Amino acid sequence: MKPNLRSAFDTIRALIAVPALLLLFGSGIAEGNEATYVGERACKTCHSQENAHFSETLHAKMFRQNPKNENEARVCEACHGPGSLHAKNSLDKSLIIGFTKQWGTPIDKQNGQCLACHSGGNRLHWPGSIHQGNQLGCADCHNPMEKISATSLQARQSIAETCYQCHQQQRSEFMKRSHMPVPEGKMSCVDCHNPHGSPTKPLLKADSVNEVCYTCHAERRGPFIWEHAPVRENCLNCHAPHGSNHDKLLTVARPFLCQQCHMAAAGHPSQMYNASQTAASNQALGTAASMRVMGRSCQNCHSQIHGSNHPAGSRWQR
Numbered sequence: 001m002k003p004n005l006r007s008a009f010d011t012i013r014a015l016i017a018v019p020a021l022l023l024l025f026g027s028g029i030a031e032g033n034e035a036t037y038v039g040e041r042a043c044k045t046c047h048s049q050e051n052a053h054f055s056e057t058l059h060a061k062m063f064r065q066n067p068k069n070e071n072e073a074r075v076c077e078a079c080h081g082p083g084s085l086h087a088k089n090s091l092d093k094s095l096i097i098g099f100t101k102q103w104g105t106p107i108d109k110q111n112g113q114c115l116a117c118h119s120g121g122n123r124l125h126w127p128g129s130i131h132q133g134n135q136l137g138c139a140d141c142h143n144p145m146e147k148i149s150a151t152s153l154q155a156r157q158s159i160a161e162t163c164y165q166c167h168q169q170q171r172s173e174f175m176k177r178s179h180m181p182v183p184e185g186k187m188s189c190v191d192c193h194n195p196h197g198s199p200t201k202p203l204l205k206a207d208s209v210n211e212v213c214y215t216c217h218a219e220r221r222g223p224f225i226w227e228h229a230p231v232r233e234n235c236l237n238c239h240a241p242h243g244s245n246h247d248k249l250l251t252v253a254r255p256f257l258c259q260q261c262h263m264a265a266a267g268h269p270s271q272m273y274n275a276s277q278t279a280a281s282n283q284a285l286g287t288a289a290s291m292r293v294m295g296r297s298c299q300n301c302h303s304q305i306h307g308s309n310h311p312a313g314s315r316w317q318r
């Protein structure tokens with residue numbers, strides 16, 4: 001069929017179909033069985049309280065003052081979907097997309113609303129991520145209805161508090177004696193993790209544990225003339241990322257830390273160069289601990305434990 005004939009045919013069909021449908025469904029067609037967009041004024045008449053809080057957020061400012069497209073200009077309905085039917089029957093929970101637990105909208109549908117504008121970028125690996133697989137909703141961590149946190153619309157006052165809703169163990173780890181300044185608010189979980197998904201387990205922001213650490217501790221990256229194998233392999237051979245009751249986030253106290261791997265049967269290191277050679281005096285054990293393993297222990301001598309650039313630093317004494 002030629003284009004002009006087809007469009008003529010379509011017009012005729014439409015002219016016949018509309019009155020036929022009107023007969024079938026009465027006034028239903030005029031209002032639509034499908035919900036339509038009604039605009040935020042309608043919502044505000046019943047939800048003035050929610051609107052007042054929402055108005056403090058970046059979404060409200062962007063969508064109202066400078067919408068980039070038709071969807072943004074819908075404001076409330078950009079997230080909650082078309083609301084004409086809900087405005088008439090606000091108790092039927094299937095008629096509007098809700099993001100609270102009690103409203104019961106399926107998680108995938110909720111997340112689909114947000115991802116319509118926020119897919120890709122940091123959320124490139126959201127599909128298939130452990131959080132997505134565990135049926136988390138965007139609203140488990142974000143509350144766009146209120147400015148609760150300083151940035152990124154967190155559901156709690158800080159990122160860490162948002163995470164601790166479900167990750168209680170990490171809360172207690174960060175309360176240990178040695179920890180990076182997460183509780184002090186100088187850094188947060190997302191300095192190391194991407195909660196939206198990552199190809200590196202567990203949700204790490206870089207390609208490996210060490211790459212994550214190097215972002216701030218660049219001096220540990222090397223390369224060194226004398227590399228200490230376990231350092232290059234994985235910082236977590238010796239450090240706990242979230243907290244430890246030992247010095248400097250160490251997984252084990254010194255000298256045991258070193259002795260996990262350096263336990264020669266005889267001679268140094270398990271017996272140190274010591275004038276008064278007795279078994280007990282060579283360890284930090286017993287009543288007569290060697291003075292040489294006090295303080296920084298093995299590092300009293302092997303101070304450059306992360307690697308050395310000194311030509312004679314093969315044992316990291318310099």
Ligand code: HEC
Nearest residue numbers: 042043046076077080083086087090096097098099100103
């Ligand atoms: C005629 C009043 C009225 C209008 C207009 C109205 N709502 Fe509602 N809305 C309600 C009532 C009542 C509830 C049920 C509250 C409840 O059960 O706690 C509700 C519930 C909701 C919920 C679910 C809340 C939850 O617990 O998760 C959302 C989302 C919502 N409305 C958004 C909107 C949006 C968006 C608009 C505009 C398109 C709108 N409403 C227009 C009265 C209205």
Ligand code: HEC
Nearest residue numbers: 043044047050051054059075076079099100139143144145
């Ligand atoms: C950027 C997306 C987004 C926009 C825009 C938005 N909402 Fe919401 N709304 C949400 C999310 C997410 C929740 C769930 C918050 C929570 O966990 O309590 C929610 C919750 C609600 C609730 C349930 C009560 C509450 O506060 O938890 C109502 C009612 C509601 N929204 C109405 C509106 C109205 C009215 C507008 C426009 C003035 C609007 N929303 C704009 C995402 C949005």
Ligand code: HEC
Nearest residue numbers: 058062071072078079113114116117138142144151152153
């Ligand atoms: C219609 C498009 C659209 C929808 C739908 C949408 N957003 Fe946004 N969102 C934006 C825009 C635009 C910004 C402003 C910053 C930007 O350009 O990224 C933004 C910003 C944000 C920010 C950063 C806010 C800040 O203060 O730094 C978060 C977090 C966010 N959105 C989460 C969500 C969540 C969660 C949902 C679903 C409940 C959602 N958005 C739905 C368009 C959208």
Ligand code: HEC
Nearest residue numbers: 111114115118122126131136137138140141152159190195
């Ligand atoms: C497990 C918690 C968690 C979940 C689930 C989550 N987010 Fe986030 N989101 C965060 C945190 C934390 C930040 C702050 C990141 C930062 O400051 O680098 C953030 C930041 C954002 C931002 C602003 C910065 C950016 O990355 O562009 C947007 C937009 C956003 N999230 C959208 C979403 C959407 C859409 C979903 C659902 C598909 C979602 N988030 C699910 C925790 C979460």
Ligand code: HEC
Nearest residue numbers: 130134136140141159162163165166189193195201202203
């Ligand atoms: C609503 C609950 C919830 C919130 C909030 C939440 N998580 Fe999770 N998270 C989970 C669940 C469930 C798992 C899967 C746990 C499991 O399988 O043991 C998980 C797993 C993880 C993992 C381990 C991933 C792996 O591969 O083993 C990391 C890392 C993580 N979350 C970080 C975060 C961070 C960072 C935040 C805050 C930005 C956060 N989570 C907020 C529920 C949550």
Ligand code: HEC
Nearest residue numbers: 160163164167170180182188189191192193202209236241
């Ligand atoms: C300095 C970087 C760093 C920070 C900050 C950080 N993590 Fe982690 N996190 C890691 C590393 C590295 C692992 C992998 C641990 C392993 O493999 O033993 C991890 C593992 C996890 C796991 C998986 C279970 C486990 O403990 O091994 C969860 C859950 C988690 N982190 C949550 C959090 C939360 C929540 C925060 C913020 C309160 C946070 N992390 C802050 C680096 C960090």
Ligand code: HEC
Nearest residue numbers: 178179180181187191212213215216235239241247248249
């Ligand atoms: C976002 C930046 C950042 C990242 C990423 C980071 N750190 Fe840190 N780290 C810090 C800051 C800040 C301190 C505190 C420095 C201070 O107090 O002088 C610190 C302190 C430490 C300390 C000394 C703790 C003490 O008790 O004195 C160790 C050990 C450490 N980090 C190891 C790591 C390891 C291992 C990783 C990777 C899993 C890592 N860091 C990733 C910022 C970071």
Ligand code: HEC
Nearest residue numbers: 210213214217220230231234235237238239248296299305
């Ligand atoms: C073989 C064990 C071991 C490994 C592996 C290791 N460290 Fe350490 N690290 C230590 C010890 C021991 C200390 C305490 C140093 C001291 O007291 O002089 C320390 C201290 C630190 C400190 C505190 C600052 C300082 O010098 O006192 C930072 C930061 C640090 N390590 C980062 C890292 C990073 C990043 C990695 C991975 C690239 C890493 N470490 C791997 C043993 C290790």
Ligand code: HEC
Nearest residue numbers: 229230237238257258260261262298299302305314315316
């Ligand atoms: C996870 C295991 C591990 C831990 C923990 C560890 N090392 Fe090592 N260390 C190694 C390995 C592997 C080598 C390389 C051995 C080789 O090249 O033959 C090495 C090499 C050394 C060397 C040079 C020895 C040589 O033969 O060249 C010294 C000195 C040393 N470590 C001291 C320490 C001290 C001090 C600590 C504690 C702060 C420590 N190491 C913790 C595994 C470890």
Ligand code: HEC
Nearest residue numbers: 255258259262268269272292293297298299300301302315
């Ligand atoms: C009093 C200083 C001192 C202390 C304390 C010390 N070392 Fe040493 N260590 C040395 C010297 C000196 C060498 C030999 C260096 C050389 O030959 O270049 C050495 C060599 C080593 C070697 C290489 C051995 C070899 O066969 O080449 C290892 C491994 C080692 N030390 C581990 C340790 C461990 C683990 C501790 C703590 C339990 C420790 N050291 C404490 C001074 C010390």
